[in-house]
Amino acid sequence: MTRSSKIFKYVGKRLLQGIPIILAIVVINFFLLNLAEGDAVDVLAGEAGSATPEYMAQLRAKFGLDQPLPVQLMVYLKNVATLDLGYSFRHDMPVSDLIFDRFAATGLLMTSTIILAVGFGVLLGLLAAMRLNTWKDTVITVFALITYATPLFWVGLMMIVVFSLKLGWFPTSGMENVAAFYEGWDRVKDIAVHLVLPTITLSLFYLALYTRMMRASMLEQYGQDYVITARAKGLTERRITFVHVLRNALLPVVTMAGVQVGALIGGSVIVESVFAWPGLGMLAFESLFARDLNLLLGIFMLSSILVIAVNLVVDIIYCFLDPRIEVS
């Protein structure tokens, strides 16, 4: 069997395995959310100021909230199978549309964060390991240590204080300057400028993590026997570092990157809230307090699928990097 057809089979198998997990998550969340007091209609009515019991009963019937729980769950699962994620009470829109709208914003933030965090993390870790115990190493290590200990929301706020309020280099919040009605490249630049602070904030913690991991991984590889063999062959230190050690050192870092995606989504709730970034994280937080069950479930499912998908991609990348792993 060729390697690529093996990989297709593997992907298919993993996707199949992911389904029961997603299902389990949805069921758990469904029951958890229903444990909370009151339901969406209570919240809606509360916001409207008042509502008669009849109106509330009507609303409940409309949204199917007067059915017993297991029935609601069954209905929901059936809908999910047909890709109907339900209706958001609060926003008065189908959930899938709502999620789709906001997904791009979060996707943008997360992608740029991963690139920054992994890319720079690996580079800094590599540099620190190569210049071990010199001032460069110390600076990088101390920087990573401190960054690793800082809370995400605080960094965001401090960034705003320094770079937005005091220096005026970047806008304080939002994804773009809606009032300006930019088009084309202007719009791209505008979004990019708004993207800078949130990305740096979200990526700092993970940057520190990858830096430390990469540095530790490189140091561990430097102590391996094959490095001595490589020296005994008369290779340059440059080749030893970049061709022999680096390739082996990257492996655990790649694995870690996959594991971190879930944490990244969690962090996006905070960053989006600090910077008023119009993404899924903020939406999830709002819908929690609005008891907007459908929306919340939809977001949960999406993030679970995202995590599974990213882990799958990471695993496949790993298979290409490490010939010892059998794709089976």
Next chain:
Amino acid sequence: MQEFWGRYKRNRSAVFGLVVIILVVLMAGFADLLYAFDPFRLAGKPLSSPGTNGFLLGSDSLGRDVAAGIVHGAKTSLLIGLVATMVAVFIGVLFGAFSGYYGGRLDDLLMRVTEIFQTIPSFIFAILLVAIMKPSIASIVIAIAVVSWPSVARLVRGEFLALKNREFVQACHTLGMNDLRIMMREILPNCLSPIIVVGSLMVATAILIESGLAFLGLGDPNIMSWGFQIGAGRTMLRSAWWVCTFPGIAILITVLAINLVGEGLNDALNPRLRERN
């Protein structure tokens, strides 16, 4: 014990971390002595900058003393961090030990469960749990423990898997020892080091989660906490930046110190039993 302390002492940053932690604990312990009043109370002129009007670190828009908030908030963070970690470690060790030792169906089950936990973003899950249980110290502790135990379980499972095939464990089988005794007396003491290290680093993570929850408004409303201060101070960012800054620095220093201690523990605990090189 002497040996361990000797090794630990050699790591300067670890000692520094330990000193800082002790100071923070003392500060929290003597909070009522240092700032005897309720930190939520109006204490003076609102929006005073640091050093003015008798406010060491300034006051917020309601006239609350930032320094008092920090000192009292230390209690909250340390308490929640410690208790949540202990619960998470206890559950994690239990699950991990049985799963790693016995393998089979139990292990499969555990792996599925940890996979589910790994897939749901843990912070969002924590938010969910606290919101459902209504924010309070208890619910926060439970939420943090629930999202943290899987990583302990995975670690312990790995250790048990590796150790159960070691020759000294096999020797115990040949002597007729029963499983529980082997797990408790033979294997567990040999994986204490990684558990201690992971546990100490987990306290730091717990504090970060707790402050994040408080920032979002999900903290216990009756208790002062650093995250709450920062969250409440958001609206005053332009005019009173100190309200957000100092509590954040407090978190930073505490978490950093715990991380340093955790790494110091790791260095001090590890070399001894790895005899073969």
Next chain:
Amino acid sequence: MKTKLLDIRDLFIQLPAGADRQYAVQKVDLELTQGETLCVVGESGSGKSLTARAVMGLLPAPHVQVSNGAINFNGEDVTKASYDRLRDIRGSEISMIFQEPMTALNPVMSIGAQIDEIFRYHVDMPSAERWQKAITLLEDVNLPDPAHIMNAYPHELSGGQRQRAMIAMALALKPKILIADEPTTALDVTTQAQILKLIRDMQKANDTGVLFITHDFGVVADIADRVAVMQHGLVVESGSVEKVLNNPTHPYTQALIDAVPSLSPRKARSRSKVQVLSATDVCKTFGGGRGLFGFGVASREVKAVKNVTLDLHKGETLGIVGESGSGKSTLARCIIRLMDTDSGDISIEGTQINKLSRAEMRLWRNKIQMVFQDPFASLNPRIKVGDIIAQGPVTQGTSKIEADKRARELISIVGLDERSFERYPHEFSGGQRQRIGIARSLALKPEILIADEPVSALDVSIQAQILDLLEEIRDQMNLSMIFITHDLRVAAQVCDRLAVMRYGEVVETGATADIFANPQHDYTRDLLAAVPGKDWKSSAKPKKVAPKKKAPASTTKPKKKLATKRS
């Protein structure tokens, strides 16, 4: 007139502060001529490896470095060479091969790429030509299907194949000197014989000088022209192989050579009629399960033990001999119920024990006990030695006081200081730990003792002491022993009868003397032929009846020192 390739004069290699001793290597003088093989022999901690590394400039600087003396290669002092000059020399004029071929090769690069590197960095050659040369090299070292191996990764090759690939890499540029640091220690004895022959052939073809580091005198007897014996960093004796091996002058050399068991089997003692243990048609298979939810690929099935039948009579030592993968360890673990058999029968005194429940088996534990191979992994590092030994009796219901008393007796029987009771395993050396392991196994007063390669991890001088101890104990307590080993010399010295295993099956059984004199099965013949140095020491020297050897008086290592020695 052959050129003198290597001339090491007055070499001192210093260790960092806080180590066992100040110098790893002192006052070392060695010479290597073109076309000859110089073997440097010593036990662990003798400094032989570091000396070899120093020649290539591969010492783990800055902690360990040459502090005095010269290493002259073709007139040039390598210790004073610049880094670039060293790089030039390495791989092209002096090459090295290492002990563990699995870890010595980069796991994520193909073999071809790793060989190609050497050419790229030392000569100017177009890539197509380099590839061809590499394939030729692989053919020269007798690797099958070289073109396929070029694209293969290290983990896809066997240990012997990896070592051949390493030799190919080392000899690619026809270096003047090949340094081999225990290259066959991690290999099976039959593979070892092949690799040794390969090195000899390549040496003859290229007139290379070979500096061969080893601890095995048998290997020395087979391949060396000259020998240097090292102890604690000093060369205690050197000279031609005939002289050193047959007429050693230094007491250390004499002691080492004495400790090597001769290849002639012990005289058979009369065999008791009483059968204490029997195994009939035992089978054990691993793997074969399907993956998750039936989605996975079935893991490969390995038949570790196939229809093994043997028996053990009272008071005799039955040796189970085989190479790695032969199933001997699995069989031992089945006998002592650390694993369950798939089918077959294992009986002690008539009772079938392999089908007993766990609780029932507990009662039989005091009949059969085991001594394990790895002295570093077989004792719980967190429990005191006395408690380790007392664990067995306590588990079986004896009072702690009784058990402790018994432990103290045993500590003295195995030759350890009585203060050992209070100490922890890490304070003891490998040989001493093995004694503790033996004491533990005797605590339940077993009738049958299974020893699973009990001396394989020990230096040869310590090995002799432990074997003597086992012999003594067996005689005193009238034990019946099953002795697992891969080393035929040890088997010859210790075992009355032998069972030779290969790929899970017993291919031959019989009295040791008979098997050595008249091997029936081809594999047994191959095994006997592959023993290094079989022509040397083939007649047993009359064993000096030594007084009961006690372990070195101090059983504690002062806390400051690092544990580097294995004795």
